[in-house]
Amino acid sequence: MKIKILKDILSANDQRAKENRELLNRNGILAINFTASPGAGKTSLILETINRLKADIKIGVVEGDVSSSLDAEMVVKKGVPVVQINTGGTCHLDATMVASAFNNLPLEEIELLLIENVGNLICPAAFALGEDLNVLISSVPEGDDKPHKYPVMFSKAHLVVLNKIDLLPHVLFDLPAFTEAVKGLNNGVEIFEVSCKTGQGIERWTSWLSNRLNKRPSTS
């Protein structure tokens, strides 16, 4: 006998992500899930964001990494609370891992939670964490063809950051073609062109973020 089910295979993860989201909302936290290829600049952008916003906004960080804790150590030096999740070989974070990280974070003291996902442009697309914003970081040396190679990730992102624009003069990278491909796949998505090395464009990103934080529903 055949029984129709028609249920998403990842519905259990979606449910846990929803619970994470509710917990974050109750604590008035805006959560960002940073996804990117390895080395695109997730940690660099997180560190830059901390540098610019730390004085005004209480920040917490979740570092997802397959095995090392190097990224988390750099964040610790900035004096913000950070939890390291070693995924033990898994190529993405999932909602359960992030929920367990919450146990080790002072949630009531955090306004902005920055989550660094595992460097990978395929798997994280399927696993919601409970984030408010999904920010995809692409970088100049990866090439301008990434949107069409990873269309699912690019079409799901709420924001796209193009990092390492200081390298534009040295790399064959067609910026208008990249922009058109991203906006073609993801109608109206905003693209922030930045360099974590020179600081170019970082101000525009952090002021956008501060604005977004001010629009959070206030908790009391």
Add this chain to the structure above:
Amino acid sequence: MHELSITKSMLDLVLDQAQKNGAEKVQGITLVIGEMSGVVDDCVRFYFDFLSKGTIAEGAHISVKIMPAQARCRECGKQFKLNGLDWLCPSCGTTQINIVEGKELYLESIEVP
């Protein structure tokens, strides 16, 4: 790449649904997998054989329906199959498209005695 966690979730869902339906054995499983979901069905079968050992779903046959990647043009409304090379609307030539099919990943049905 993420087939192991996908297969674990799939098995949990299958066992949960089998129990809800009072089934004592699962003989078959039908999955719907989008071409763009990044999930390889042979990997799912491989992990399933290993993960399902000792459960009521052990030995179940997995059939997979692959959903082709489809897009719809935001300018002219034309729906077309994405072939992975051409990202332009075949009818008006814009890049303004929405992916409308091909990201699926769900359990369609289970076969029980």
